[in-house]
Amino acid sequence: MLGRDEVESARRFVRDRDRAAYVAAHALLRQVLSTYDSIPPSAWTFDIRAEGKPVLSGRHPTDLSFNLSHTCGLVACVACRTRDVGIDVESIDPRVEALEIASRFFSESELAGLRTSVESERPARFAEIWTLKEAYVKATGAGLSTPLHTYAFGYEGATALRFAPAVGEHADWQFALFAPTSDHRMSVAARRHAREMLRIT
Numbered sequence: 001m002l003g004r005d006e007v008e009s010a011r012r013f014v015r016d017r018d019r020a021a022y023v024a025a026h027a028l029l030r031q032v033l034s035t036y037d038s039i040p041p042s043a044w045t046f047d048i049r050a051e052g053k054p055v056l057s058g059r060h061p062t063d064l065s066f067n068l069s070h071t072c073g074l075v076a077c078v079a080c081r082t083r084d085v086g087i088d089v090e091s092i093d094p095r096v097e098a099l100e101i102a103s104r105f106f107s108e109s110e111l112a113g114l115r116t117s118v119e120s121e122r123p124a125r126f127a128e129i130w131t132l133k134e135a136y137v138k139a140t141g142a143g144l145s146t147p148l149h150t151y152a153f154g155y156e157g158a159t160a161l162r163f164a165p166a167v168g169e170h171a172d173w174q175f176a177l178f179a180p181t182s183d184h185r186m187s188v189a190a191r192r193h194a195r196e197m198l199r200i201t
Contacts, residue, residue: 001027001042017072025075029068032079037062053141067138074184083198084191086139088131092183098126105133107152109164124185128177129153131187132161136173139189176200 002010006026013019030041037060045057056062068077069089078087099122102111110129117125132153137146150166153175165171172195178186188200 001030003042003045005046021070021072021075025068025070025077028075029066029077029079032077033064033066036064036079036081049141053138067135069134069138069186071184074180074186076180076186078188078190080190083193084139084141086135086137086189087186088134088138089180089184089186090127090131090134092123092127092185094123096123096126098122102126102129105148107149107164109152109154113154127185128187131185132175132177132189135175135187135189139173139191174198174200 002023006023010019010022010026013022027041030044033039033044033056034041039060045059046054047057048054053067056064056066063081064079065081065083065085066077066079067086068075069087070076071089072091074089074091076087076089078085098114099111102114106114106129114122114125114129133148133151136151137148140146146166146169151169152164154162154164156162161175161177163171163173163175165173172192174190174192174197176188178188180186190198190200192198
């Protein structure tokens with residue numbers, strides 16, 4: 001099902017686990033794209049933008065946007081018409097030095113929230129904020145040209161997220177945070193049109 005470039009990329013992984021995750025993620029993406037257009041999964045072709053974001057090649061007359069992510073034990077992708085989208089998945093790892101990493105990459109408000117969180121819940125909270133930030137930069141295609149500490153995510157009660165964009169950027173984005181398993185967190189970012197409410201499932 002995969003293209004030649006994907007097969008070559010898969011072969012470069014040293015660990016079987018990482019290779020399997022890469023192959024599964026790219027196979028999943030091709031199958032999802034084929035639910036939107038009548039193109040066989042093996043026929044999709046891709047280009048890479050200058051900033052490194054993959055896009056559908058010009059031979060596909062489609063308005064589809066997509067993104068994919070994989071981590072130990074989980075692969076995921078998101079696809080949508082006419083909107084920029086991004087997705088990130090991460091494993092919850094209690095061994096990660098959450099506060100040390102957050103002090104370098106998180107905003108002041110995100111770091112403060114992490115510091116005041118219950119210690120046993122901190123690894124999950126760190127993974128949540130990290131996936132939200134990664135989903136956003138992947139959706140914009142800007143990568144790390146927008147430093148991670150210049151925008152912030154927070155919580156409003158038990159069911160709502162708050163987003164404070166970097167100075168000069170607009171806030172017309174919608175986010176969703178998921179716990180697909182007890183050991184993983186997954187976030188999706190989607191650009192909205194005129195502050196519409198999107199259904200992210």
